[in-house]
Amino acid sequence: MSDPVIIVCPHCHAANRLPVARLAEHPTCGKCKQPLFTAAPLELDSTHFDQHLGRSGIPLLVDFWAPWCGPCRAMAPAFAEAARQLEPHFRLAKVNTEAEPHLAARFGIRSIPTLALFRNGHEIARQAGAMDTGSLVRWVNSRV
Ligand SMILES: [Zn+2]
Incomplete structure (x- = not known):
């Protein structure tokens, strides 16, 4: 180890x-x-997205969301709680698709919220629609 x-x-x-x-x-x-883990999702923009995607040695779970999306806002506390439970084995991040349309287009995000799980720079799973904390944690753990 x-x-x-x-x-x-x-x-x-x-x-x-x-x-x-x-x-x-x-x-x-x-x-x-500063602490490498804060028990909270990281807000990622296009400036730093590829650094995390390409370099992170732990899987990266990204919540593609937008401020105008009700289900996205409703899921935010569940995603934050999932960060608390999944760190330090996963990094959880949020991408605001309204502020970062190029990232949304690059990953072909058609509906929000969409959760995408990346490992070693590659997407390994994707799930559209809101999830509660328990479902989210189970889904992520079932994919790695
Ligand atoms: Zn630092």
Whole structure:
């Protein structure tokens, strides 16, 4: 369990290499010294999306949403709770498709909310429609 894993900092987006065994020990970023896990989803825009997609050594679960979407807003607390439960084995992120239409187009997001699960830069699962925390956690764990 000493293989290193790359964790991308949710604050400064630096790639941190650390032993898997240290994941659960509340690791901090070597660059900005802030916690690498905050028990909350990370808001991602196109500036930093590819850094997380391409470098993250843990699966990345992205909630494609928009502020005008009622079901998206309703699911936000469930997604936040899922982040608390799934870290540090997953990174949860949110992409505002209204602010980031190019990201939505690039991944062919046709309805929101859409959850997409990425590992090693590749999408491995996708689910459209809102989910509660329990369903979300079960779905993610069933896909990796
Ligand atoms: Zn940092």
